[in-house]
Amino acid sequence: MGPLAVVSDALGLYCRLIAQSIRSQLQYRFSFVLMALGSFVTSVVEAIGVWALFERFGSLGQWTLPQVAFLYGLVNSAFPVAEALARGFDLFGKEFVKTGNFDRLLVRPRSTVLQLAGHEFTLHRIGRLLQGLAVLGWAIWMLDIDWNPARFALLIFTLVSGVVFFYALFIFQATISFWTTESLEMMNTLTYGGVETAQYPLAIYRRWFRRFFTFVVPLGCISYFPALAILGITDPLGSSLLWQVLAPLAGFLFFGLALFTWRVGIRHYTSTGS
Amino acid sequence: MTPYPSIVAVRFKMLLQYRAAAWAGFTTQLFWGFIKVMVFAAFFASTTAVQPMSFEQVLVYVWLGQALLALLPWNVDQELAEQIRSGGVAYELLRPLDLYGYWFARTLAFRAAPASLRMLPMLFVTLLVLPLVGLDDWALPLPPDWQSAVCFCLAVAGMLALSTAFTMIMHIALMWTISGEGFNRLMPGIVPVFAGLIIPLPLFPDWLQPFLYWQPFRGMADVPFRIYSGHIPVADVPLELLNQWLWFLVLVVFGYWLLNRARRQLVVQGG
Numbered sequence: 355m356g357p358l359a360v361v362s363d364a365l366g367l368y369c370r371l372i373a374q375s376i377r378s379q380l381q382y383r384f385s386f387v388l389m390a391l392g393s394f395v396t397s398v399v400e401a402i403g404v405w406a407l408f409e410r411f412g413s414l415g416q417w418t419l420p421q422v423a424f425l426y427g428l429v430n431s432a433f434p435v436a437e438a439l440a441r442g443f444d445l446f447g448k449e450f451v452k453t454g455n456f457d458r459l460l461v462r463p464r465s466t467v468l469q470l471a472g473h474e475f476t477l478h479r480i481g482r483l484l485q486g487l488a489v490l491g492w493a494i495w496m497l498d499i500d501w502n503p504a505r506f507a508l509l510i511f512t513l514v515s516g517v518v519f520f521y522a523l524f525i526f527q528a529t530i531s532f533w534t535t536e537s538l539e540m541m542n543t544l545t546y547g548g549v550e551t552a553q554y555p556l557a558i559y560r561r562w563f564r565r566f567f568t569f570v571v572p573l574g575c576i577s578y579f580p581a582l583a584i585l586g587i588t589d590p591l592g593s594s595l596l597w598q599v600l601a602p603l604a605g606f607l608f609f610g611l612a613l614f615t616w617r618v619g620i621r622h623y624t625s626t627g628s
Numbered sequence: 629m630t631p632y633p634s635i636v637a638v639r640f641k642m643l644l645q646y647r648a649a650a651w652a653g654f655t656t657q658l659f660w661g662f663i664k665v666m667v668f669a670a671f672f673a674s675t676t677a678v679q680p681m682s683f684e685q686v687l688v689y690v691w692l693g694q695a696l697l698a699l700l701p702w703n704v705d706q707e708l709a710e711q712i713r714s715g716g717v718a719y720e721l722l723r724p725l726d727l728y729g730y731w732f733a734r735t736l737a738f739r740a741a742p743a744s745l746r747m748l749p750m751l752f753v754t755l756l757v758l759p760l761v762g763l764d765d766w767a768l769p770l771p772p773d774w775q776s777a778v779c780f781c782l783a784v785a786g787m788l789a790l791s792t793a794f795t796m797i798m799h800i801a802l803m804w805t806i807s808g809e810g811f812n813r814l815m816p817g818i819v820p821v822f823a824g825l826i827i828p829l830p831l832f833p834d835w836l837q838p839f840l841y842w843q844p845f846r847g848m849a850d851v852p853f854r855i856y857s858g859h860i861p862v863a864d865v866p867l868e869l870l871n872q873w874l875w876f877l878v879l880v881v882f883g884y885w886l887l888n889r890a891r892r893q894l895v896v897q898g899g
Contacts, residue, residue, distance in 0.1 A: 388810030395817035403826035409833045410679065411671040540652050543659040550663050558670035563662070 371472025393481030427490025432516025442473030447531030
């Protein structure tokens with residue numbers, strides 16, 4: 355098989371796994387609706403918190419509510435997609451390493467990444483996604499952005515890189531469990547904590563915190579920096595337009611790094627046995 | 629001697645074994661606290677108008693919220709949930725105990741144990757370590773006087789009682805399997821807002837304040853935290869404590885009634 359055939363074969367299998375997962379979740383329709391509703395309510399509540407703070411304080415430095423809502427919408431649209439797609443990696447420590455089930459994946463004639471990626475597509479995250487998209491839509495409607503093809507392309511690029519970035523975090527979380535056996539709950543600070551952080555402009559945080567979320571974990575690169583370029587705001591931190599436009603690439607680099615460490619991790623894997 | 633205190637003691641000791649989970653929870657909540665503190669600092673910096681709470685009072689609210697998060701009724705005891713799902717609840721009904729009392733004792737330990745494991749390191753770090761590493765403007769302030777400190781401890785007792793009574797309702801709801809699980813899935817969204825953990829209740833718009841006053845969840849966070857910071861003056865504390873315990877009574881009576889209804893329609897699954 356040529357490389358193209360390999361990729362299309364893998365993609366075909368991936369789509370079949372995902373379709374299978376969706377069908378099985380829709381068997382329990384009432385349960386699915388309730389879970390989606392739960393996911394929706396939990397995220398609406400956070401939005402209410404942001405709104406109430408603006409009601410009380412008027413503004414956040416030079417930032418207005420619709421501008422912050424734009425950041426909020428960006429990250430809350432990207433995260434649930436990654437969370438739904440990367441469920442296999444999210445569960446990896448608990449359901450594959452601790453139980454020894456990973457051995458079964460290793461003997462199958464497919465890559466472990468493909469098998470875990472297709473493990474589950476968590477459909478009820480759609481609750482948070484709908485809420486994120488609604489807030490993003492409201493922000494765009496309020497903000498009177500000077501739309502052109504480049505800005506629109508940057509918005510799509512940012513959203514995709516956001517999904518890829520959060521997906522990479524879940525792969526890192528899974529990789530760590532090769533050493534710790536259990537999923538590390540501390541990674542929640544980067545996933546859920548990352549969402550919380552990125553809902554507000556990076557400029558309001560302290561310098562060490564901003565640096566961490568730009569150069570170590572490039573969260574700012576998939577939200578704050580490109581958002582400045584889309585909204586046409588001058589960065590109080592002084593970043594250039596070129597940096598802001600290219601920043602989302604960091605999400606893809608981060609993903610590449612995650613796949614690389616995953617390979618290193620697999621070599622360190624020792625089965626829990628029995 | 630009644631068996632209930634020993635049930636609490638046994639479950640409490642058992643749950644204290646989960647130390648790794650407590651450490652993970654602690655670091656997560658410390659990080660979360662930092663984000664919140666920085667966000668509030670930025671909001672306070674962007675206004676000169678007098679706010680219903682000072683930044684120091686918000687700091688108290690944020691750190692106590694992180695320290696006592698596990699005390700809030702946002703999740704259920706998975707062991708108990710599994711018993712209900714698997715039909716093991718039939719054995720529970722055979723015990724010569726009042727089912728509400730027995731489960732209440734278990735639930736009390738379930739709420740108190742993880743919270744006490746996480747509370748101590750959080751108070752230690754936010755009271756003592758933060759000032760030492762140069763983050764004193766982020767540290768947890770002390771209560772303004774000893775009366776507030778004593779009242780705070782009393783209010784935490786009420787907070788635990790209220791929270792346990794509400795967790796009981798969540799447990800009992802599980803006897804209606806799917807709708808119960810749906811109800812419980814909404815709680816992690818609803819409880820934190822009304823308790824004040826998303827943002828302190830006094831910072832919500834003024835027209836919402838009456839609605840936020842007449843509900844049981846504020847006794848689970850807002851009231852004790854504001855007593856600690858002196859935002860609720862010592863003179864008003866008796867009324868607030870009474871309020872907590874009245875809501876406790878309402879939740880217990882409702883839980884009792886709900887449990888009796890659940891028992892009448894109970895179908896034990898499995899053979």
